[in-house]
Amino acid sequence: MQLCNNKKAKRLYPDLANKRLSPTLVNSVSILHNPHQHQRQQPLENTFSTMALDQPFKYDVPLIGTAPPVHDFNQPIPTPSIPASASVTLSLYSQCDAMFQRCTLNSLPSSAYLLKRSKLPLSIMLEPYPRNQLENVEVPLITTGVVSRCTRCKSFINPFIQFIEGGLKWKCNICTYSDNNVPPAYDWDHVTQQKSDRWSRSELNYGCVDYVATPEFMSRPPQPPVYVFVIDTSLEAVQTGMIEVLAEALMGSLDRLPNAEGRTRIAFITVNHAIGFYALRNKDPELIVMSEIDEVYLPRAHHDLVVNLNEARAVVLDLLDRLKTMFTVNPHTYATTRNNNCLGPALKAARQLLTPTGGKIVCFQASLPNMGIGSLTAPTKKGHGLGDNLLLEPKSDFYRSFSEECAKYHVCIDMFVFGSQNIDLATLNVVPRFTGGQTHYYPGFNAHNKGDREKLFFEIKKLVKEEIGLEAIIRTRCSPGLICKSYHGNFSFQEPDIFVLPNVPRDASYCVDLAIERELQGDLAYIQTCMLFTTSFGERCIRVMTTCIPITRKITDVFYAADQIACARSLAYQAIDKAVTFKVRDGKEYLIQKTVAVCSAYSKEIIGVTPSKNVQLNLCRSLSLLPTMTLALIKSEAFNDTGVVPLNMSNQSGLLLRTLPLSLWPRYVYPNLYSLHNMPIQAGTLDRNNHCIMPPQLNLSSERLDRHGCYLVENGHRILIWIGREAVPQLCEDLLNVSRVQDVRSGQVASLPELQNAFSERVHRIISKLRTESRHSNFYPSLYVVKEEGDVMLRHWFLTHMLEDRQQPPQGCSPSIHKSINATTSYFQWLNYIKDKM
Structure with a gap:
């Protein structure tokens, strides 16, 4: 990539100019920060072409002594690797996009015993009505009025069924029932009086489709907004x-x-x-x-x-x-x-x-x-208090x-x-x-x-x-041996396995915990979620989302195919339920115990070493961020039991952890930190697709903060700009229109001043991108300027985002609390704690 030589866009401040990223690294960072790259649906053929890319996730990552690999947050969403022949039409889009339905394990253990050995959660993350659906993924609308369902289990026909008896019947992939009649309309169009091509039908080519509901699915006319x-x-x-x-x-x-x-x-x-x-x-x-x-x-x-x-x-x-x-x-x-x-x-x-x-x-x-x-x-x-309340x-x-x-x-x-x-x-x-x-x-x-x-x-x-979607009901069906155990999210129940949503907000997120009731047969398992809803335009629709996941009898495949962000989200749901039902401390302890159990199981089952103090703490790369995210959850306002977080603030944090869409949840848990004063020359400019190029993401550690630097930390709900105590006058003038750092005022601002210089324009583009990305939720990030030697409370607030640091315990905190894992624990203390507990 050829670098721009425009000196107006290349203002260097006398600090870390010699530490700017090389053009090659800048190029790779810009790719990592392209949100459209990893949210598009992965065609089935690409699953095999990218298997070589999955290989790096099959090696051990030593955790102690290294910083968390935060760039893995920007990796493409892991998807199940299934053979092309799994689909009856060999379609490139037979698998439901992970935007709608996503499993914590992309290789299902064949038995409950194997799942128990791994200590990993088995859950499905559901976002049936994503806001960015129209931008990235096509959901075909079937208007023919032909809705074919299994006679036994009532699941919908999908790309993973099998045609039998010369194509006159189809075998259900969910319950294996084989006496389902193929609708005549699949082969003959009664309107045009011509032959139909059944292989071109959307329901046999796409893992996510919408049907226009037939009268049998309506108890009254569609509801108006x-x-x-x-x-x-x-x-x-x-x-x-x-x-x-x-x-x-x-x-x-x-x-x-x-x-x-x-x-x-x-x-x-x-x-x-x-x-x-x-x-x-x-x-x-x-x-x-x-x-x-x-x-x-x-x-x-x-x-x-x-x-x-x-x-x-x-x-x-x-x-x-x-x-x-x-x-x-x-x-x-x-x-x-x-x-x-x-x-x-x-x-x-x-x-x-x-x-x-x-x-x-x-x-x-x-x-x-x-x-x-x-x-x-x-x-x-x-x-x-000390975590004794709910x-x-x-x-x-x-x-x-x-x-x-x-x-x-x-x-x-x-x-x-x-x-x-x-x-x-x-x-x-x-x-x-x-x-x-x-x-x-x-x-x-x-x-x-x-x-x-x-x-x-x-x-x-x-x-x-x-x-929004209106008057919706949702039900999930699974292959024999899999059952839906519990549900998480904002809804109420109509029946034990059907939950009701008077409204379906865009990007509403739900979780279904699964259990293995008996040994799974065959090589593939299927999960189908159906949502019956009314659109804002008065159309009654059925959204059918079908996911195919391979079954494995090897525990190594279970670990290597884990989706660490979905796993952390599943653990968070379960910990919140414990904090709501019992005490906040119980939810925090659940996160600690589950993390220790997963690390111990990996050491025993994969490395083949009995956990001991002399053993290195390793995880496969597909789970290397799990300890980071669980520590971030423990340090969150929801689980902070040091007594300094106001009750409503901790409750608000619990609400966000429960309801945020999965695309925004990781950055709320582990915020993004960017260095502005020495960012690469491309950062803050527009690429060929008119998207803002973001600076490289940094680890959340105060070691990254230089006293003359300017940094931005954001979690989708707030944006904090840190001005170091020795920030040079030119930086203050270019960014805030003040002549020296002593004149910088800390506090909330609606926006930064728009100044006629390249640095100000680039920072404005970055902030605009962060606020524009929040269109995937109904939250608009607040903006704060934090001067290192300014308001003490704002400075402390910014530093609480440095999740890898050991922080000062609050005044009045009893000494016994210091010995447990809490908001004052550093990342490396946390890793040593895990190792000791193993």
Whole structure:
């Protein structure tokens, strides 16, 4: 690659100029950071062409004495290696893309005994409705009305079935039933009265297909998109300024709501000590206040309160414009002198509005509900203490029973929670948890802060314009011997093996733990997940995702074919369940024990050495990042038991660990660190595909931080820019438009100043790329400038992202805590701990 000689783009600061990467390494780094390279579907023929690339994962990696191989986070997603003949059509796309369905083990152990020896988790990661689906993977839509299913197990025909009896019948690959009739339409088109080519049918060539549902899959007409916005207008909510921001965001987003068919409906409720309904059928919006909150009823006809967006657009815009000034901190305005809130009755009213159709409730809550059913008291604990309390522990049974009612009527709830630590995030999250919704948390929100304002504005716009799936049910079927043991994610159950999603958010992530009930027969196993849902455009569809995985009787194949990111995610789900059911400490100990068990099993089963203090700690490369990720989980705010993390912050971390899509989850667990002051000359520029080239990723260690350097760390939710104590004036001027480092101000900013120099432009492109990549979730990263000798709290916050470091224990922490694995443990202490425990 020829380097650019433009000196304006080559500003060098007098620090580490001689340590810049060579052009060859820069080229390889730019390839590693191309997100489109490893997310595209891998054709089946490429599986064999890349087997040589898989060979490096079959050697031992010594962990002690070396830094974690962080560039392996950017490796292509590992996929099962199956013979081309496994597919009935020899299709290149017979395997379901890992974007939709991904197994922790790409070679399944043939028996429960073999799985137990490996100590590895066996789970399926599901993301049935990914946001970037249209960009990378084609999902054929079958509109012929021909849906062929197995007579015995009801699984759908797929590329891995077998035609028998001269092609008149097909043998199910899931249950091996062989008396399924081939539909006549596979060979004869009754519309054109011509022969059909069965081998060209999408369901026999693609591992992921969508069917237009036939009447047998519909109990009622497809649900229209219906939105009810419930807005807290108590004194505390008004003081945050969030009402004005959400009104502006909704005004700018009405045309982006999924409304292609003109079927979208909308309603508004405001809540403080009373419930405010809004009639929107006339020329002007009309407020109806209901102060009786014990027995909630609809004060007007349903069609007056829930209106068609196209028909009432002008009235809705008028209402939103009035909301910006209707509620202010003024004793003469409506009900803002009191800090009372009756959220429970308001949610029941919103559910009544959605009972005929189903839909989504979007709730904006800034104060603690203290009136009527569902009232709460302020949390008394400031943090996790020493891990003796539960993670995400609700304080009221009302919200769980209410969410069950919502699921029956296909009602989903999203929560936007604002305010101080007095609000009970864990309890308010119960309704999104069991209705398939999401929770956004804004600690200390203040609309006068441009960074807070921008984050809320963009996240509201992202949420409301999202093309969601509606009234969905999901079921996973497996080959004989495999069973679905447990499920993780935001949903509720209809039957023990069917979970219900009133809404399917884009990139919603779920996990299904599998168990081997009896020995697996044959050489291949199959997993098929089906989702019946309604699109935002009113089309009832069935998404069928089929994955074929080889069966092995060698434990070496089990380890070498492991997907370490999926394994870490599976362990995180199980640890969160333990922290929710028992104590936070139990979840942390589960992560520790499982990591030690996997390392010990590898040493015994693969290396062939009984674990001892004299044995090197090795893992195969396909699992070399597992100890890194489990330590990062232990150090996360969710499992931090040192007593310094506020309760709501740890609960928010637990929510993100449970709900983030798998494409964003690794960088939330182990953030990306980039050096800006000496980044390669290509970094921050655009490649031939108009994508920003990122700097090389660094290990999260303070050893990488130079006192005159400038660094960026990001985890998809926050971006922190570190300015070293001896940063040269030219760097400060080029990046922040200040003449010296002493003039740099720490704190949150909406954006960096846009300056007319190459360095500023390149950094802006990098930040823009990081924020643009967040389009794969509904979260918008906040931006902070952290000066090394500036705000002490911000400096400490940045350094907590250096996960490989040993950190100072918090004040008041008992000496016994120092001896256990916790947030103060370094990476090398962690490895030695594993080795000792082995």
